[in-house]
Amino acid sequence: MQFEVWAPQADRVTLHCDGATHALEHDPDRSGWWTGEAAAGDGTRYGFALDDGPVLPDPRSRRQPDGPDGLSAVVDHERHEWRADWPGRALPGAVLYELHVGTYTPEGTLDAAAARLGHLRELGVTHVELMPLCPFPGQHGWGYEGVSLWAVHEPYGGPESLKRFVDRAHELGLGVVLDVVHNHLGPSGNYLPAFGPYFTDAHQTPWGSAVNLDAPGSDEVRAYLVGSALAWLRDYRIDGLRLDAVHALCDTRACHFLEELSSAVAGLAAESGRPLFLIGESDLNDPRVITPRAEHGFGLDAQWNDDFHHALHAALTGESQGYYADFARAPLAAVAKTLTGGYFHDGTYSSFRGRRHGRPLDRARVAGHRLLGYTQTHDQVGNRAQGDRLSAALSPGLLACAATLSLTAPFTPMLFMGEEWAAGTPWQFFTDHTDPDLAEAVRRGRRREFAAHGWAEEDVPDPQDPATRDRSCLDWSEPEREPHARVLAWYRRLLALRREQPDLTDPDLADTKVAYDEAARWLAFRRGDVRVAVNLGKEPAEIPLGTGRVQVLAAWDTTAAPDPDGVLRVPGESCVVLTRA
The missing domain is CATH 2.60.40.10 (Immunoglobulins)
Incomplete structure (x- = not known):
């Protein structure tokens, strides 16, 4: 060969x-x-x-049987016999489920995760979003320090296990999305600088020198990244890619790397006859990221919308530190603004950044499904000092309110694994660096980061301790017990409503109408004939619905009911979904 x-x-x-x-x-x-x-x-x-x-190892290695530092291995992708005749599943109308292979099950393998996919079909999601799978040092980690961008982490099962996972998902009607990291590699096991100018000092990122997208030699570097992305979509039949931190892709060329990538993916979609899509994690609040290429945008199909998360988190928890500060001043007003306009910071002053941030979306031209809405993600849970989920601090009723807002909003919803049953396990930051100096640097850096916010060193889990990863594994006995079973039933009902009520998948942001009372802590919104009301306060709330008969579709507390005078009485920490009768 x-x-x-x-x-x-x-x-x-x-x-x-x-x-x-x-x-x-x-x-x-x-x-x-x-x-x-x-x-x-x-x-x-x-x-x-x-x-x-x-x-x-080969920079384009398809397999690293002995880890990032070992020899590469040839992979003949033609040897795999695909079982599922899969037509693909597009992004509009989707519900994503973010999953970390290493902690979704105690075994921490793709085959073990595949055996649990039936749970996701019964839940009602449409796509599984896998966190990064590229090889990284050791056995366990988040995956964002991967190398060998064509290969699958061997402890997860290697390339054949990924194909079996995708095949099983497709058999169950689930699409598969893969989180890929183009903004940095390594540092451990990263041999690319020995081969060529894959990095440049012309730009700096939080991880050091930037990937070379615009300096001499960048044509081949861009081709390297695009080729890797297409390989996942072609060789493994992945349906879409989540692009990590696209705001850290430093590119001054006239044709931005994201535009080049989206054009290549569109070409592969046309060639394969399957819908393929790209989702960017972007901190820019820049509509160009999700504006079509024909309209001089980058052409990504969607982006994570942290503003919706931050507003909802501040409303639920009262937290006001760091980037929550601007949202916490009037949290329900912030939730309302994101529900109708997508971004909260759309040119407004950001105290966290010390400057104005963002730009307004054109609601008449940007469909709501191009924004992902969520209450929890790997970042928003794992980057807390103790990796505590919302379930560690909120009542089941408030968790139900959070689910109701995210699953009925005009966005593409995304769940973080275990959220659907109010998992009692944390999801903490863990690593398994084989380099002792790097391991110690990560340990000290983590503790130093949170010491600045008042955390005692002993209260911040050691990322290198295997127990930190073990604590982060889901407990699959929980869904059968209360209060987890009740929360899970609520998620299933909300996801069923998305399938039953076309108004809940209508992507028209401009058609969403919101009312709220900051002091009483209730918020209600209308999408077509569907009304949604949440009461985050402890006391019952009276929410005006206006004239017309309504029918309750789902209620967390069955005492929630509308009166003939058009007032909906909602118990404390409860929520209800209604439709026009």
Whole structure:
């Protein structure tokens, strides 16, 4: 078979394949590329030596059987026989479920996670969003320090396990979304700088030098990232990609990298006949991210909307530290603004940033499904000092209110694993770095970060302690017990309503009408014929519905009922969904 590698700075490149060495030659048609032939098949181990250096894994490795530092292995994707005849599942009308393979089950493998997919079908979600799967040091971690952007973390089961997972999901009617990280790699196990200018000092990111998207050599770096993205969608039949922290993709070129990527994905969708989509995690509040390319946008299909989360979190918990400060001043007003306008910071002053932030969405042109709405995510739970979920502080009634707001809002809803039954397990920050110095630096850095906010060192879990990961695994006995069973039943009912009531999947932001009382802590909104009311206060609330008969579709407390005079009486910490009779 043919081997190839981009190494523009090398004078010699040697392929080490199955115990033999082969000198590669310059590719006359592609500057900086080296090619050669060697006998190999599925599973053959190989690597590249540059000049007189050590043997390194292939930057485009499809498998790293021995981890990021080991030799690469050939993967023959044609050997897998796909079972599901899958037409694909588009983003509009979807409900996503964010899942971390390493903690979804105690086993922490893709096969073990696949065995639990029936729960998600019964729940009523449409897509599983897998957190990053690329190889990283050790056994357990969040996955955001991965390398080898074509490969699957071996402790999760490697490439064949991912194909089995996707096949099982598709058999159950579930799409699969994969979280990919293009804004940084490593640091441990990252050998890309030895091969070429994959990084540049022209820009700096929270992780150091930026990925090279606009400096000399960036054409090949961009092709490397685009090729990886297409490989997940093509070789593993993934339905969509979540792009981590796109605001950290530093690119000054006229055609932004995100535009190039979205164009390539659209081309693959046309070729394959399956709908494929891209979701960006963006801190920019910039409509260009989700504006079509034809309208001079970047062309992503959707983005995470942290403003909705922050407003809802502040309203539920009363927290006002850090970026919650602006939302906590009038939290229900903030929730109302995001429900109707998408962004809260749309050119307003952000005290957290010390400047104005964001730009308004054009509600007439931007569909609500292009924004993801959620009450919890891996970031918003795991980046707390103790990884505590909302269920650690809120009553079941308030958790039901949170679910009602996120699952009936005009956005694409997303759940974080275990949220649907008010999981009692935390989800903490954990790592398994094999480099002792890096492990200690991460441990100290974590504790130093929270010490600045008043946390005692002993109260911040040690990321390197295996018990931190173990505590973060879901307890699958909980859904059968109260109060978890009642919360789970409420999520299932809300998701059923999304299927039954077309108004709940209408993406028209401008059609959402909101009323609220900050002092009484109630909020109500209308979407077509559907009315939603939540009472976050402890005391009963009287919420004016206006004229016309209504019918209760779902109520957390069955005493919630409308009066003939058009007033809805909702018990404390409760919620109700109604429709025009």
